[in-house]
Amino acid sequence: MKIVKATCIVIFITGLLAGVFFSSSVSAQDISGVWHGKLSLPTGSLTIVFHISQTEQGAYVTTLDSPDQGANGIKTQTTSFNDSTLIIQIPVIHASYKGKLNSDNTINGTFTQGMPLPLNLKKGEASRPKRPQEPQPPFPYRSEEVTVRNERDGINLAGTLTLPEKGTKFPAVVMVTGSGAQNRDEEIMGHKPFFVIADYLTRNGIAVLRCDDRGTAASQGTHATATNEDFATDTEAMVNYLRSRKEINAKKIGIIGHSAGGIIAFIVAQKDPSIAFVVSLAGAGVRGDSLMLKQVELISKSQGMPDAVWQGMKPSIRNRYAILQQTDKTPEELQKELYADVTKTMSPEQLKDLNTIQQLSAQISSMTSPWYLHFMRYDPAQDLKKLKCPVLALNGEKDIQVDAAMNLTAIQERITGNGNKNVTVKAYPNLNHLFQTCEKGTLAEYGQLEETINPEVLKDIIEWIRKQ
Secondary structure (H helix, E strand, O other), rough: OOOOOOOOOOOOOOOOOOOEEOOOOOOOOOOOEEEEEEEEEEEEEEEEEEEEOOOOOEEEEEEEHHHHHHHHHHHEEEEEEOEEEEEEEEEHHOOEEEEOOOOOEEEEEEEOOOEEEEEEEEEEEOOOOOOOOOOOOOOOOEEEEEOOOOOOOEEEEEEEEEEEEOOOOOOEEEEEEOEOOOOOOOEOOEEEEHHHHHHHHHHOOOEEEEOOOOOOOOOOOOOOOOOOOHHHHHHHHHHHHHHHOOEEEEEEEEEEEEEEHHHHHHHHHHHHOOOOOEEOOOOOOOOHHHHHHHHHHHHHHHHOOOOHHHHHHHHHHHHHHHHHOOOOHHHHHHHHHHHHHHHHOOOOHHOOOOHHHHHHHHHHHHHOOOOHEEEHHOOOOHHHHOOOOOOEEEEEOOOOOHHHHHHHHHHHHOOOHHOOOOOEEEEEEEOOOOOOEEEOOOOOOHHOOOOOOOOOOHHHHHHHHHOO
């Protein structure tokens, strides 16, 4: 879930490719195994895990995990170990690590990604974060692995359908994940919020269908080139699948969407008058560029940026978002314009730094991807004004990705403006974008908190659905 990836956190990369590269060095001492440590950041600590193994030829192979961020199997390019010094190059995230092996089998070193940070490693697995809300078997309901066919795009989506143990003609919901390639549990930083929600709803008499995103986990298709309009067709296919099941009441099928999934729920529901209801969990009610401008402000300030500095940056960021609104230009033309706009503000030293230029190019490429361009240009107002079904819109007041006041107000005003008065909005104090009880709402907190989703939110969802 998440609408964008933070660029100021050390890694925060989701769904990265798994794989390894061979090193060019061999040491007489074998350091194969799992090594873990903690990076200290202004926003909190971040666990880093290296998986180092040795080939028959003596070369080292390494992958990197950032479990607090849900990033696993990050590729490294080279690993060398000579004279008790370990060096790992990780160009895919423009980073490196250099450390010295001690006599007590620990490594003291530095992780560099834009800036050097101390990272001391210990041998062994990192402790798994506690997730007390994660459901454990046996379950008092039926769970079935299913295949959902998207006929328009010719792909199969892999999912899980949970059904109450007793009864028939159940009300049902389709769950829609946020941005980025996510599995059916919307797994993020060790949390499985969709698993928790599905378990809670099914225990309370509601069937739930949740699928891996296209091109993710066991689902077919290509995620990288898809937009929210494509994901909307996947959601439609899931709804149609539920209608084909004899256990489901076809007149009582709703959609629960988190973050960008809320946008997708609005797109689908305004086209299909048979959708019984929509629950928007931190969904957007304003155009993408407005949402993102506020998001960057809130994230920057959460990391300590003074307001005066932000006000100085704001015009440049707004101008870059305006560049993306030019629909008459190709992505390549937009990339060139963005690159020229950003580099004119950079120092000669920055322009000479290869890592900085590579990071800039990667960010510009991401900003001109099909999904991002569609997201930045899409205004939910066009669909909200056509929604006739009941809508429940929830947000955390400490959400720094989708501002609660801005978006809840827009959702309520635009839906009620079309005559649909069955709209309920609620903002929760002390809850973040994932609806966890938090202190600051920062992105780094997501993985550090034990709570996956606040119980009050679950209770409110089930009570509201029952009223519908």
